[in-house]
Amino acid sequence: MRRKKYLRDFLECLxxxxxxxxxxxxxxxTVQDSHMEQxxxxxxxxxxxxxxxxxxxxxxxxxxxxxxxxxxxxxLADYEINFVxxxxxxxxxxxxxxxxxxxxxxxxxxxWLLIFVLSFLFGTVGGFTLSxxxxxxxxxxxxxxxxxxxxxxxxxxxxSLSIGRSKSFLLLLIFYAASLALxxxxxxxxxxxxxxxxxxxPSSQMYIWHSDxxxxxxxDKPLKGFTTxxxxxxxxxxxxxxxxxxxxxLQKKDLIELVKGESA
Amino acid sequence: MTAIEIQNMSKTIKGQTVxxxxxxxxxxxxxxxxxGHNGSGKSMLFRxxxxxxxxxxxxxxxxxxxxGKEISFPESMGLIxxxxxxxxxxxxxxxxxxxxxxxxxxxxxxxxxxxxxxxxNPEDKRTYKKYSLGMKQRLAIAQVVMEKPELIILDEPTNxxxxxxxxxxxxxxxxxxxxxxxxxxxxxxxxDLKQMCDQYYKMTDGKLEEGExxx
Numbered sequence: 350m351r352r353k354k355y356l357r358d359f360l361e362c363l364x365x366x367x368x369x370x371x372x373x374x375x376x377x378x379t380v381q382d383s384h385m386e387q388x389x390x391x392x393x394x395x396x397x398x399x400x401x402x403x404x405x406x407x408x409x410x411x412x413x414x415x416x417x418x419x420x421x422x423x424x425l426a427d428y429e430i431n432f433v434x435x436x437x438x439x440x441x442x443x444x445x446x447x448x449x450x451x452x453x454x455x456x457x458x459x460x461w462l463l464i465f466v467l468s469f470l471f472g473t474v475g476g477f478t479l480s481x482x483x484x485x486x487x488x489x490x491x492x493x494x495x496x497x498x499x500x501x502x503x504x505x506x507x508x509s510l511s512i513g514r515s516k517s518f519l520l521l522l523i524f525y526a527a528s529l530a531l532x533x534x535x536x537x538x539x540x541x542x543x544x545x546x547x548x549x550x551p552s553s554q555m556y557i558w559h560s561d562x563x564x565x566x567x568x569d570k571p572l573k574g575f576t577t578x579x580x581x582x583x584x585x586x587x588x589x590x591x592x593x594x595x596x597x598x599l600q601k602k603d604l605i606e607l608v609k610g611e612s613a
Numbered sequence: 614m615t616a617i618e619i620q621n622m623s624k625t626i627k628g629q630t631v632x633x634x635x636x637x638x639x640x641x642x643x644x645x646x647x648x649g650h651n652g653s654g655k656s657m658l659f660r661x662x663x664x665x666x667x668x669x670x671x672x673x674x675x676x677x678x679x680x681g682k683e684i685s686f687p688e689s690m691g692l693i694x695x696x697x698x699x700x701x702x703x704x705x706x707x708x709x710x711x712x713x714x715x716x717x718x719x720x721x722x723x724x725x726x727x728x729x730x731x732x733x734n735p736e737d738k739r740t741y742k743k744y745s746l747g748m749k750q751r752l753a754i755a756q757v758v759m760e761k762p763e764l765i766i767l768d769e770p771t772n773x774x775x776x777x778x779x780x781x782x783x784x785x786x787x788x789x790x791x792x793x794x795x796x797x798x799x800x801x802x803x804x805d806l807k808q809m810c811d812q813y814y815k816m817t818d819g820k821l822e823e824g825e826x827x828x
Contacts (some may be wrong), residue, residue: 433663434756435712438712438715440685440688517791605666
């Protein structure tokens, strides 16, 4: 039974990863350099828009949106059935929340590992070579993708308990697209806007916006002070605050009042 | 030993009092029936005892531990409350296997045995969505008893069951009584579970009073 569940989870990840194949295949011919890290950067550096055509943002975030959708029902999965069967066995609401957060994190990590492995295979077939000097770039790219995506999915999944999967997914979609469109339109327009942009969770996924990325010189001017360390610490703070808040809400509210699912 | 101790418990939802000053002490190993019309507060009382709602006033202790303070839910409990529902694309056995995997205290054979006890076939390859209403209810009862809980809460357990299945439920309750489980049953059809319990309580408009055995 557990094998069946893991297989289903893995197939979900595989389906989500498949969407990134288009990007990988396209970039096989667009990257001039023969180094593998350049190929990875091209695949996962974030949104690149020339001019202010924000419709390009929407096109480029399609794979992420699909991933968000696939993982938008992790918390609600226990409510497909009579949720009291699950909760009363887990024994504690806090334990349940922790269990679901870990499950979500594992799914996001497995997905991105899969995407990175696929990217490596495509890169190897495409003739790109690995160099040991730039290994940290892979780590950073992986962190940027997984941490920000996990945080946004955690908040969306918790919200789905009260407002349902569809509404919470739609809100995440709007927030994600609007944040990135805001970045494209107002990037480096003023220091205040830069500060706001660096505080928005989707910005953490944008390797290209970070001031310490090797792309900083190529991409106009990066967001001042938006370093990898700042990005990761800020995401960690946001996650801790959201987790504690979710735990308090879960503890204080009646389950029957809190969990409305799709009927909300 | 006291299984459940409710003191001055009231519950107000959106300004409406749904449970009013409930005081109740139930001994371990007893079986108790709560009856009353739909909306009288039986289900709400069961939700409070199972930790699904917090009292607005007063306290609920289960086996000496206060719900919401010392524990979130009773530690050893099987219940049917609200609507019956399982994962539609798994078989009955697979559904119970997933639930049993949360606590890991019973084997696959014990799961199968509990399915047999309610008159279903654990080898049945049909998925849950193909089950009839009565089969769904039987599976829900199997999930209640499979882990041999100390506290059993059954809210309208004979809903959707035919006479044969009702008899199976009666038999199961008797077995659980013998095992020493504390059993709480709510029913608006008192004929179904006639003369099965040690004590009877009547609920009216969120208030609890001593009931009587219906002859």
